[in-house]
Amino acid sequence: MNTWLAQHWLAIIFTLKQFILTPFASMFSIFVIGIAFSLPVGTYMLLDNIQSFSKQTADTPQFSLFLELNASKSEIETIKQHLEQHPQVISFQFIPKQQALQQLMQVGTSGHAINSLTHNPLPDAFTVTTQHASPKVLEQLYETMQKWPNIEYVQFDSVWTKRLDAILELGRFVTILLATLLSTALIMVIFNTIRLQILTKRDEIEVSKLIGATDNFVRRPFLYFGAIQGFLGGITALAIVTFSILTINKELVFLFDLYSISFQLQHLSIEDNLSLLLFPTWLGWLGARLSVASYLWQIEPK
Amino acid sequence: MIKFNKVYKYFPDGFCALNKITFTIDTGEMVFVTGHSGAGKSTLLKLIAAIERPTSGEIVVSGQNIERLKKNVIPILRRNIGLVFQDHKILFDRNVFANVLLPLQISSFDSKAAAGRVRAALDKVGLLKKEKALPITLSGGERQRLCIARAVVHRPSILIADEPTGNLDAAYAQDIMQMFKSFNQVGVTVLMATHDATLLKDTPHRILALNHGNLAV
Secondary structure (H helix, E strand, O other), X not given: OHHHHXXXXXXXXXXXXXXXXXXXXXXXXXXXXXXXXXXXXXXXXXXXXXXXXXHHHOOOOEEEXXXXXXXXXXXXXXXXXXXXXXXXXXXXXXXXXXXXXXXXXXXXXXXXXXXXXXXXXXXXXXXXXXXXXXXXXXXXXXXXXXXXXXXXXXXXXXXXHHHHHHHHXXXXXXXXXXXXHHHHHHHHHHHHHHHHHHHHOHHHHHHHHHOOOOHHHHHHHHHHHHHHHHHHHHHHHHHHHHHHHHHHHHHHHHHHHHOOXXXXXXXXXXXXXXXXXXXXXXXXXXXXXXXXXXXXXXXOOO | OEEEEXXXXXXXXXXXXXXXXXXXXXXXXXXXXEOOOOOOHHHXXXXXXXXXXXXXXXXXXXXXXXXXXXXXXHHHHHHOEEEEOXXXXXXXXXXXXXXXXHHHHHOOOOHHHHHHHHHXXXXXXXXXXXXXXXXXXXXXXXXXXXXXXXXXXXXXXXXXEEOOOOOOOHHHHHHHHHHHHHXXXXXXXXXXXXXXXXXXXXXXXXXXXXXXXXXXX
């Protein structure tokens, strides 16, 4: 255990020495990683905010059920029972046709035209409030209600939630694409940094291998270096995103005040922040591992 | 301990470095490998530490068949061998002490005991007073001795030296020779390549003479 720790300690010391020996080169690589990573993270953070904003502002989903004109009292009762039993329905209100007509007349402008009608053309109706759910679930609910007896027409304005959902989906896709591309770039950046370091440590690697060092022993310091560089890159990305949120929020307050909406960008959750740090760490490790592997393969006696 | 059986080594360009070499070296023996430059001395030594692989034939070191040894087992083989290189292969970015410490770090030797081992090895080669010196300040002979200290610090059972007296004057060379003899006296199997005929005058030890890749018996 003690010697195992000592080996890792040795590797960490090596990493710190490298950072001290090449402060500018190390810092530049870290900044490259940080800037590259702040792009997908920033997009992700924006999407997260748009989503929660849309949840805040969107009314709870509402359906209007219009009954057939000749629906009897008992048939209305059956639909009431259906609604009471449905798990997703939070509340509903019955609007008899007379009430609907009165409401329409109170609106005013069309009152005169309505007075000239010989009979009430409006059907009985229910307004139904349901739980928040994905457009898909609401779609299913819509179809279920459409199939109930004596229902003439179900109205549900799901178009805008669908649109928003589609836009968010597109945004997520772009984020993933961006993240994939930039992750590949990060691996390459680390690969090259490590390759340069290997070249400066060529003698040490050669001698170590000759006197019985395992590949693990040779690899370890470089893996630490890659991982730590990735980690610091992640921190830089976090700093960039945090700084952006702070500055953008100042502008947003001004903009949204004009629309009298209170909205501020929220930072990512702690879990997201943590994975933001761990992912580049892993990528750095991977880049280093590939770099050392390719070098060890080159010097292997054939 | 070390056994070669019909070993051939061809280089990729078709050059035959070793031609059907067969010999056995017993545990605790001291053997010299001689021959003109290019005779195959270095290649022969490299085959023992699996630094080069034979084209065909059988090589047994410490009871292990090494001609097709798996890549991940080679480090274990090498930790049992002390290597003194013709070109020293000293690391110039660290002091004498750290250079000798390296084999112990590699084999995860306990760090407290390691310092004692390093000083013991430096003492044996007469470099104890220079443990903090940087290799660049050492003379050729001192560098050679540093290389020897590094080769013996982990107490290998086989010591392989490639022209350890190569660029040294006669007195220094005799010194180094005595050093190897003393290692051999404590039971280490020593295999040394040299082209220096004067050094081997009246030696009681066995000589493997190589000539253009052939072993003259």
